Amino acid sequence: MSRPPSYDRETALEKAVGLFWHKGYHGSSMKQVEQALDMRPGSIYAAFGSKDELFSEALARYTKEAGEDLASHMAGYASVIEGLQSFLQKIARDCSASEQAPARACMIVKTLLEANNTHGALYAQANSVLSAIEDAFTALLEKAQRQGELTPRTDCRRLARLLQGQLMGLRSMAERNLSATELEQLGQDMSAVLERYRAEN
Template sequence: MARVARYDRQAALEKAVVLFWEKGYHASSIKQIEHALDMRPGSIYAAFGSKDGLFSEALNTYAEKGSQHLVGHLADYEFIIPGLQQYLRDIASACVPGCPAPSRACMIVKTLLEVSNVNEPIARQVNALLASIEHGLAEALEQAKAHGELKPEVDCARLARLLQAQIMGLRSFAQRDTSARSVLQLGDDMAGLLDQYRT
């Protein structure tokens, strides 16, 4: 052990998330990363190996935070389906035009659309993350079904994919230059879609 690192790894990753989430993978240059992390190229490459390595870790950081947020949110609800419905409405509220987030759209979906056919390792990572999220949603729905919240004939894996596609659509729509009202109504409408699957 000798000189201690000036930077905090997790803090640096969170700053990287802000930049990459806002600008995307290609439009974020090393110069901008240097500035955002307040680190010089040598330190960045010593710590993360490459721009791809940093992006990959930043993406995991983002996904982990999002995943924890969903789990924490659902823990507040006695019933899962109303929890998921409110989750959709909360996303809409958080993705209203003028919100402070780096981008209204989901960083994972942004990355999926930007790097498929262009950067295979990152594309594989994005696919794994989305599959994991789909799996988590399916598990929550299975639980809801076990508690009698869902009609017995509901295919939870299938509904999980519909739900994931709703979130993708909602946050992509929210990226448009549109009114807050539109986004909030869309969140409401998507939440309402789940009603027909309930008991």
């Protein structure tokens, strides 16, 4: 009936994730968005509505991918704690690898820090996404506890927040000019923190 779009919406969104993750919300102009998506203003606004909505969709997509990444990683481990430990180390390794990802720090954290006091809607979105991640970590840790990997007295939600805090710190540190070795050491040291909560046995 009609002319089909020449762009692929998903591909475009992926490119938007790249730009926004790299430069942040305020740091990315619509001119740069046009360039990154290889789309003209009309098409962009028809497809996504506004810069805000595009960013919001990009953040949601980033979140989804990050969640899938965690899930697929954990699927390879019978021990939850070992899985989480190697996840931290994997992050450190990925971050210290030669530049391929748009940024090393987490896009959600970047948004949280940038949008607070500046852009309420995005701040709220980052906030709720982080709550969801806290929930996911909590569920994982409760499973570990059921499997006898964690001390029965461990407060899993509290430990989940510690884990999340460590992850934020690790990926923020990755934006510094550290060597690969130093970053991987940091990943190891953070993963070692979990040892403290392990069940005796």
